[in-house]
Amino acid sequence: MDESVILGIKDLYKSFGGVAATNGLTLDVLEREVHAVIGPNGAGKTTLVSQLTGVVLPDAGQVVFRGRDITRMPAYRRPHLGMARSFQITSIIHDMTVLENVVLAVQAKAGHSYRFWESAIIDDQLTEPAMRALTQVGLETEAMQVAGPLSHGEHRQLELAMVLATDPELVLLDEPTAGMGREDSTRMVSMLESLKGSRTIILVEHDMDAVFALADRITVMVEGRAIATGTPDVIRADRLVREAYLGEDINTAIKSARET
Amino acid sequence: MKSLTLRGWVTLVVLVALALLPVFVSMTGREFFLVLATRLVILAIAAVSLNLILGYGRMISFGHAAYLGIGAYAVGIPVYYEIYNGFIHIGIAVVVSAAFAFLTGLVCLRTRGVNFIMITMAFSMMVFFAFVSIEEYGGDDGLVIEVRSEFGQWVNLENDTVLYYVCFVSLLGILYLIRRIVHSRFGMVIQGARGNEARMQSLGFDTFRYRLVCYVIAGALCGYAGALLGNFTSFISPEMMDWTRSGELIFMVVLGGTSSLFGPVLGAGLFILLEEILSGFWLYWQLIFGIFLILVVLFAKGGIDSWLGRRPER
Numbered sequence: 058m059d060e061s062v063i064l065g066i067k068d069l070y071k072s073f074g075g076v077a078a079t080n081g082l083t084l085d086v087l088e089r090e091v092h093a094v095i096g097p098n099g100a101g102k103t104t105l106v107s108q109l110t111g112v113v114l115p116d117a118g119q120v121v122f123r124g125r126d127i128t129r130m131p132a133y134r135r136p137h138l139g140m141a142r143s144f145q146i147t148s149i150i151h152d153m154t155v156l157e158n159v160v161l162a163v164q165a166k167a168g169h170s171y172r173f174w175e176s177a178i179i180d181d182q183l184t185e186p187a188m189r190a191l192t193q194v195g196l197e198t199e200a201m202q203v204a205g206p207l208s209h210g211e212h213r214q215l216e217l218a219m220v221l222a223t224d225p226e227l228v229l230l231d232e233p234t235a236g237m238g239r240e241d242s243t244r245m246v247s248m249l250e251s252l253k254g255s256r257t258i259i260l261v262e263h264d265m266d267a268v269f270a271l272a273d274r275i276t277v278m279v280e281g282r283a284i285a286t287g288t289p290d291v292i293r294a295d296r297l298v299r300e301a302y303l304g305e306d307i308n309t310a311i312k313s314a315r316e317t
Numbered sequence: 318m319k320s321l322t323l324r325g326w327v328t329l330v331v332l333v334a335l336a337l338l339p340v341f342v343s344m345t346g347r348e349f350f351l352v353l354a355t356r357l358v359i360l361a362i363a364a365v366s367l368n369l370i371l372g373y374g375r376m377i378s379f380g381h382a383a384y385l386g387i388g389a390y391a392v393g394i395p396v397y398y399e400i401y402n403g404f405i406h407i408g409i410a411v412v413v414s415a416a417f418a419f420l421t422g423l424v425c426l427r428t429r430g431v432n433f434i435m436i437t438m439a440f441s442m443m444v445f446f447a448f449v450s451i452e453e454y455g456g457d458d459g460l461v462i463e464v465r466s467e468f469g470q471w472v473n474l475e476n477d478t479v480l481y482y483v484c485f486v487s488l489l490g491i492l493y494l495i496r497r498i499v500h501s502r503f504g505m506v507i508q509g510a511r512g513n514e515a516r517m518q519s520l521g522f523d524t525f526r527y528r529l530v531c532y533v534i535a536g537a538l539c540g541y542a543g544a545l546l547g548n549f550t551s552f553i554s555p556e557m558m559d560w561t562r563s564g565e566l567i568f569m570v571v572l573g574g575t576s577s578l579f580g581p582v583l584g585a586g587l588f589i590l591l592e593e594i595l596s597g598f599w600l601y602w603q604l605i606f607g608i609f610l611i612l613v614v615l616f617a618k619g620g621i622d623s624w625l626g627r628r629p630e631r
């Protein structure tokens with residue numbers, strides 16, 4: 058069992074001005090599972106993502122990725138171990154084309170970029186994987202367009218393409234359906250579904266439909282701690298979880314989570 | 318051959334005019350134009366090098382003229398000690414400029430925005446005052462460079478036309494170099510970090526180091542321009558690296574169009590022509606010039622280059 062843990066989080070603490078955003082969080086993510094992290098607003102999900110990606114360093118505790126302690130590793134080194142993330146608020150390079158955005162993601166994985174002479178955008182070693190990632194998310198026809206003016210849904214697709222282009226072992230998706238309409242959201246979920254089994258996915262998500270459709274296991278966070286981890290069925294039935302969500306049943310919880 | 322756009326034509330016409338200028342001068346005997354054009358070309362190189370960090374990397378350095386000074390002193394000081402070999406001069410200019418960019422960049426590049434502007438200016442003023450205080454090399458009176466750099470028997474810089482062509486060919490070479498850099502993997506990273514640094518880091522790029530390398534390249538290229546400038550003016554004083562000089566370089570880049578390859582050349586050209594024409598009209602020509610610059614910044618985002626049919630940015 059233990060050797061299949063790809064990401065181990067142990068006793069993680071992080072406080073901001075005396076308020077503990079992460080308060081002794083312990084959590085194991087297994088190889089190739091889709092592990093959803095849910096919880097009410099202010100539960101510390103975003104802070105968790107920031108600590109896993111190295112944007113914020115924990116006050117105490119440990120993060121171990123494939124047997125390696127990465128607790129204090131700088132953000133820019135983590136992708137080279139096989140971690141990739143998407144952002145809750147779309148984070149792309151607006152003044153570049155869609156293809157250039159993804160080429161940069163491929164480039165990040167393809168060793169150092171201290172190459173000053175050959176053109177990057179006509180280099181098949183970069184553009185072919187980039188186009189593959191774009192095809193995977195259904196954005197290949199927009200490849201040559203400047204990314205900025207595209208629609209929100211397309212930005213989210215591009216965001217995902219950039220994650221896929223780095224060919225990560227572990228994908229951290231921070232609310233991939235954030236701000237999406239029903240249709241786009243359904244498309245995104247089926248896209249994520251096609252990734253299931255090929256890599257480990259940590260899914261931080263408000264959309265309970267998406268969570269229950271995708272997750273192999275779910276962790277419920279409340280006040281910086283994991284109060285329950287289990288399969289969707291177990292979580293659905295868990296009394297603690299119900300109490301955490303205002304003492305109401307899970308349907309109310311779903312509703313309140315959607316509204317935030 | 319592809320049909321040329323307006324900006325393609327402008328680029329071509331400007332380059333051909335610069336290439337043929339000495340012919341015009343030798344036919345009409347108006348040496349003055351050669352002097353003007355040499356200065357234009359040298360400052361164009363400086364502006365193009367500044368654009369690499371300012372335009373493509375959004376590192377708004379207010380201390381770029383320091384490299385002009387370092388480059389010029391790299392000619393002046395060896396000549397003072399009767400070392401006339403031009404390869405040594407250029408070597409010193411480039412290496413010292415790169416080293417200065419590296420050391421200051423380690424500090425500057427940890428800051429952003431106004432802090433970056435102020436700290437680059439502070440470092441350039443440090444160099445300024447350092448040379449003011451060194452009496453041996455003339456202090457603030459400056460240093461006369463008695464002899465121009467020697468490059469063997471084939472290239473004699475004492476001939477003004479030869480010096481001009483060396484500057485012109487240098488400009489072409491550096492434009493080509495920057496073009497390659499901008500489109501390379503390295504250039505993509507620099508422009509990516511301009512657009513969204515947090516994302517670039519999350520993709521796995523150590524943006525600080527890429528920026529530092531870019532900063533060093535720009536400094537070295539401007540140091541090279543400085544060596545040419547020292548040869549051209551046959552005189553170097555700390556005044557050459559005053560912060561107002563750095564400001565002029567920024568104006569040239571903004572005027573021509575940031576992050577456009579040829580824009581800074583047009584900017585440098587227009588800057589020098591206007592300066593020449595306006596200063597002939599009125600003692601307080603800077604007033605008109607200032608108003609003009611404000612109008613450009615307000616109404617021509619993207620500079621001259623955007624008037625030639627190119628969307629601002631990229």
